[in-house]
Amino acid sequence: MIKTNPFTSTTFCSIWSKHFLDDREPRSFNFIKNISFYQSKIPGLYINSGRNLTKGLNLELGESSTELEKGKTFLIYDVIDFESNNQAVEKTDMGHYAIRQYPGYLIDLSSFKSLDDYLSKTFKKSSRYKLRKYKKRLEESFNISFKAYCGDMSQNEYDSIFSSFRNLLEKRFAEKQISNNNLDKEEWDFYKDVAHPMILEKKAVLFVMYNNDEPISVTLGYLSKSRIFDAITVFDIDFTKFHLGSIKIMYLIDWCVKNGWHTLDFSKGHFDYKTRWANKQFDFYYHIWFDKKSLKARAISYSLKLFFTLKQVLRERKVNDILHRFTYRLKNKEEQKAQYAFEENGPDCTKVPLEELNLKSNENELFKRVCYDFLYLFPENESNIKIFRLANHESLYLIKGKEKESFVRLIQ
Incomplete structure (x- = not known):
């Protein structure tokens, strides 16, 4: 169970509502605890606050459905913690679908005493040698430092780092020649607006690796009671030869262990580095709850089920990767790389x-x-x-x- 989930916090939900709800008020319902919903453009369909910008929700069922849920359909994105047994579902008097969408990856650090302990129990001797060599070479060649901002951070310093953060992301995805939804203005403005107050509340953290005073790697993380959700991460591609991505993870693991954080969650989506570093895998599900007695609600819920099932099939066949490359080329002129x-x-x-x-x-x-x-x-x-x-x-x-x-x- 995710305790003190940052994505249902007042700060996260209120700032998300300000950016995306167009004056629509979020509402709570009896059948589910701690999650608010907003009325979508489809009459009778309600979607969780935060939508797909959360990095993992846990569902805790509430009371049996009441008049509030009558005739309605509810869509909840990115559920990672729910015991889907018949008794629990029947308790709500509602229909229910759960559609698997993305794989998730995390490092359970609870049994490790240090970074070296984790490396020795996770990687072969030859891999450990290479990782330590990369880190040593980087630190010998550059003036490297690492800082975690959590609980105290001036607005000026925050603005400066977030500017570098965006520049590094643009540089990274320009090289890959694929579009990245984090860089869309509406989404980026939300991240920039929400992160600083959550850092001050110790519900978010910015990990920054510097070369001298220049950020070369930035990670935005959200904080639960003992879990860090890696929301957006990037490193300077100019340091590719030094395997900066792996070194950054080593710094993160070292910080987590020393500061008592037991779970480093890489969040949704498959990337090779996640399978290499993670020691646990799980799945993200989209949940659909609906009034079984309503023909309209049954029709909407079944249509959503078909839509997200098809979307997952296309995702597994890498169609989304092709789409991201295509949209990048539509928005950007192809540059000849020197x-x-x-x-x-x-x-x-x-x-x-x-x-x-x-x-x-x-x-x-x-x-x-x-x-x-x-x-x-x-x-x-x-x-x-x-x-x-x-x-x-x-x-x-x-x-x-x-x-x-x-x-x-x-x-x-």
Whole structure:
């Protein structure tokens, strides 16, 4: 059972209502506890507050249905905790469908004493060696720090991090060339509006990994009594060679264990990293409850059941991935990605004028990844790296560290 569910909290529901309900008032009903509903555009259909922006609801049945539920149909998204037995369903005097939708993944940390304990009991020796090597290489090459914001965070700092958060997401999905609903204005505005007050209430947390003072990984999590729901997460793709995604999870696990959080919930949807790190899998269901005596309610509920069953079949056949790529191409012009290669041989640099590039300039964004790939090949610290443009040698550059140097050619 999810205790003190953040997605049924007053703050979450009230801010969600402000963004999405268009002055419609949420209502409570007797047959279910702790969940409010709003009237959808389909007469007689009520949908849970939060809709599909919750990351997991638990259902607790209330009293038997009353006149309030008469003739109505209720749709509840993303249920992960409900004992669906005949006795419980019959208690409501209502009809009921539960349609499996997404897989969910989590790490149960209750039996682990530390990050090393978790790694030693989860991964083979060779995998543990690689993970520790990635983390060591990253921390040797950059000035890495990790901070969890929970309970105290200024508005200015919050706004700055959320701006970086969005930039990293846009950069990540531009590379993947798929659309991401989190970046839709309506949805993003809600996340930005709801997270800060919930952080102050200790019902949400922002995990930020920094390189110097620049965020390179951000995770928004919601907090239950002992469970962290990973809602949105991203890392800077310029650090891909350093396996930053895996390192971020190591930092999260370490923080959870040290601070007494027993469950790190990766939420809904299948990704390879989830199957690699999680030690438990579960399913998200959409629940439909309806007045069995109403022909209209039975028709609506059965139509919803067919719709979501078909949607799941299409999802399992990866049709949604094709759709996300298609919608991305409709909204964005396809950009030609610049390619580059390291070369050992080049002109005598003592005879060629060199112009140092400002790696903090937006126009030199590509060279940040060049720099980081160089650091992965030749372990040094970022502070020692410089990149130069070679006069009269189009598309050829020189990258220099304290110990190593290499030519870099841009390939159009």
